[in-house]
Amino acid sequence: MGSTDKSVASAARWTLIIGVVSSFVFLIGGLSIEVTEFGKGRFAPTDLLEIGILILLATPVMRVLVLALGYVRERDLTLALITFCILLLLSASLVIGFR
Amino acid sequence: MSLSHALVVFGIGSAAGFIGALFGLGGGILVVPALAVGLGIPMHTAIATSLICGIATSSASASRYIRLGIANIKLGVLLEPWTVLGAISGGLLAGMLPGLTLMKVFGVCIIAMSYPMSRGLREKGEKDEAVDDSILSGEYDDAASGGVIRYRVKRLPLAMGVSSVSGVLSGLLGVGGGIFQVPALTLLCGLPMKAAAATSSFMIGVTAVASAVIYYGRGYVSPSLAAACVIGVFLGSRLGVVVSGRVHGDLIRKAFAVVMVVIGVRLLAKAYGID
Numbered sequence: 001m002g003s004t005d006k007s008v009a010s011a012a013r014w015t016l017i018i019g020v021v022s023s024f025v026f027l028i029g030g031l032s033i034e035v036t037e038f039g040k041g042r043f044a045p046t047d048l049l050e051i052g053i054l055i056l057l058a059t060p061v062m063r064v065l066v067l068a069l070g071y072v073r074e075r076d077l078t079l080a081l082i083t084f085c086i087l088l089l090l091s092a093s094l095v096i097g098f099r
Numbered sequence: 100m101s102l103s104h105a106l107v108v109f110g111i112g113s114a115a116g117f118i119g120a121l122f123g124l125g126g127g128i129l130v131v132p133a134l135a136v137g138l139g140i141p142m143h144t145a146i147a148t149s150l151i152c153g154i155a156t157s158s159a160s161a162s163r164y165i166r167l168g169i170a171n172i173k174l175g176v177l178l179e180p181w182t183v184l185g186a187i188s189g190g191l192l193a194g195m196l197p198g199l200t201l202m203k204v205f206g207v208c209i210i211a212m213s214y215p216m217s218r219g220l221r222e223k224g225e226k227d228e229a230v231d232d233s234i235l236s237g238e239y240d241d242a243a244s245g246g247v248i249r250y251r252v253k254r255l256p257l258a259m260g261v262s263s264v265s266g267v268l269s270g271l272l273g274v275g276g277g278i279f280q281v282p283a284l285t286l287l288c289g290l291p292m293k294a295a296a297a298t299s300s301f302m303i304g305v306t307a308v309a310s311a312v313i314y315y316g317r318g319y320v321s322p323s324l325a326a327a328c329v330i331g332v333f334l335g336s337r338l339g340v341v342v343s344g345r346v347h348g349d350l351i352r353k354a355f356a357v358v359m360v361v362i363g364v365r366l367l368a369k370a371y372g373i374d
Contacts, residue, residue, distance in 0.1 A: 009172055013165040016158040016304070023155070024333075027326040034323055035102040049322035056154050056329070057311060060304035063158075067176065082176055086305065089183045093309045096191065097316025 008070030015066045019059025026052030061090055100323040108324060111137065112331025116156065119332075120339025122216070122355055123281070123296060125153050125303065126332040127274040131205060132362045134328070136369055142198035142205075144321055147314035149273030150307045151325045152332040157303035159333065164297035171237040171294055174252055174284075175301045178262040182280075182306040185266020190310030193271050194317060199370045205272050206366035209359050212278055217356035237294060253289045261287065262302075269303075270310030277303060 030048030033039050068083035100108075115129035127149035134145040164170040193201060235252035252258075261283035268274055277299045284295035314320060 005172075009165050009168075012172070013162045016162040016165075020155055020158045020162075024330070027329060031100075031105060031323060031326040031330070034100055035105045046322060049326050053151060053315070053320065053322055053325055056151060056158075057308055057315065059158050060154060060308045064179075064305060067172070079173060079176055082180060086176070086179050086183055089180060089187065090305070090309055090312070093183070093187045093190070093312045094316070096187065097313040099316075 005074075008067060008074065011066045011070055012063050015063045016059060019055060019062060023052045023055035023059065026055065061087070064090070100327070105323070105327045107138070108134075108327035109331040112152065112328040112333075113335035113338075114331075116152070116332035116335025116337075117339040117342075118335075118355070120336040121343050122352065123277070123343075124216075125274060125277055126156065126336060127153055127272075128209060128212070128278070128359070129362075130328060130332065131273050132209070132366050134324075135202060135205075136362075136365055140321075140324070141319075142201040143193065143314065143317075143319040144324070146193065146201070146271075146273035147311065147319040148321070148325050148328050150269070150311040150314065151320065152329050153269075153273070153307040154304050154311060155329050155333050156336045157300050157307070159337075160300040161297075161304060164300055167239065167297075169239045169293055169297040170301040171252070171290070171298045172301065174235065174237070174288075174290075175298050177255065178258060179302055179305050181259045181262040182266035182269070182302055183309040185263040185268075186270035186306045186309035187266075187313070189267040189270020189272075190313035191270075192267075193310075194313065201272070202366050202370035206363045206370060208268070208272060208274075208363075209366070210363035213356040213359035213363070215278070215282065216359060217353050237290070239294060241293070248291050248294070250289055250291055250294065254287045258283055258288045266306050266309070269306050270313075 026048045029043075030045045030052060033043055033048065034045035064083055064086050068080055068087060071080035071083060111133045112126065112130065115126040115133060118129055119126040130149040130152055131145045134140040134148060135142050140148070161170060165172065235255065236250065237252070238247055238249040241248045261279055265279040268279065277296070280299040280302065281295045284290045284298060285292055290298065
């Protein structure tokens with residue numbers, strides 16, 4: 001891979017890491033409060049858990065978006081088009097799920 | 100959710116993640132039956148939980164494979180539209196089927212998957228020394244051999260078809276699809292095993308989220324259940340990866356294939372009310 005490829009790959013990698021780590025902060029926090037009831041008055045555990053799950057669901061989507069933007073920057077229009085198609089399909093699944 | 104219940108779910112997730120990583124499978128193949136049969140969780144919720152677990156573990160694995168340069172990102176991008184389409188179809192189909200039907204389908208599938216598990220997967224990737232720098236070629240530094248492994252991707256249309264099928268299975272049953280994707284990438288497309296596993300892992304997160312969103316929107320996700328299971332599967336799979344290098348053998352793989360058959364029979368028995 002050329003150096004441009006590596007920067008796109010690195011951006012994708014960090015998107016995944018940040019997504020997983022941040023989701024786990026909310027999941028562990030929410031679950032801890034739920035099962036121990038420590039701090040339950042100050043924090044709603046269900047809200048924290050929902051946020052954690054939503055971040056986890058968003059993580060692969062953000063990875064695709066980061067790749068799409070990276071390919072646009074690289075002027076690799078074929079791959080940019082394909083990744084935007086993936087985003088379109090994921091948007092469709094979102095609409096289907098909440099219809 | 101009570102502490103004891105959370106610990107049980109965490110334990111199930113850890114075991115599933117550990118065993119799954121040991122055999123190169125996702126945790127879903129064990130999480131779903133364990134939750135459905137072991138805890139009586141409704142099938143749709145069990146599948147939704149498994150999908151969420153798959154997103155977490157595959158995202159973590161993929162980040163590592165990207166750093167090592169093993170995952171063929173461009174190939175993954177080419178195949179993802181097909182896995183996503185399959186996953187959406189699978190998710191929609193799952194929504195139309197009652198839980199007991201899904202349990203029967205899962206039981207049959209896991210019994211069917213036990214056969215390739217028992218046979219194992221022999222490295223048949225063709226390593227080309229002289230490959231062009233086309234979109235369908237790849238290379239990575241292989242620590243085991245100390246050299247650079249180069250390969251060319253073949254039969255892409257066939258891989259797209261298999262990716263669609265693995266996507267449907269992912270959406271319908273909550274399994275990662277890797278059990279089809281990895282053999283397809285290795286046997287059909289000529290990828291070395293490591294690249295196939297890494298590329299499959301790279302794709303699983305997007306595949307899983309395509310149907311997970313459908314399950315989530317339809318209210319099948321239990322946040323506390325998912326959280327306890329995700330954390331367990333994640334930690335279990337990390338440990339499984341460490342141990343997997345020290346586990347040898349056909350015998351253990353065959354034993355696990357037997358376990359898969361037992362799980363499948365158990366699922367079918369429950370689905371048909373023979374308990």
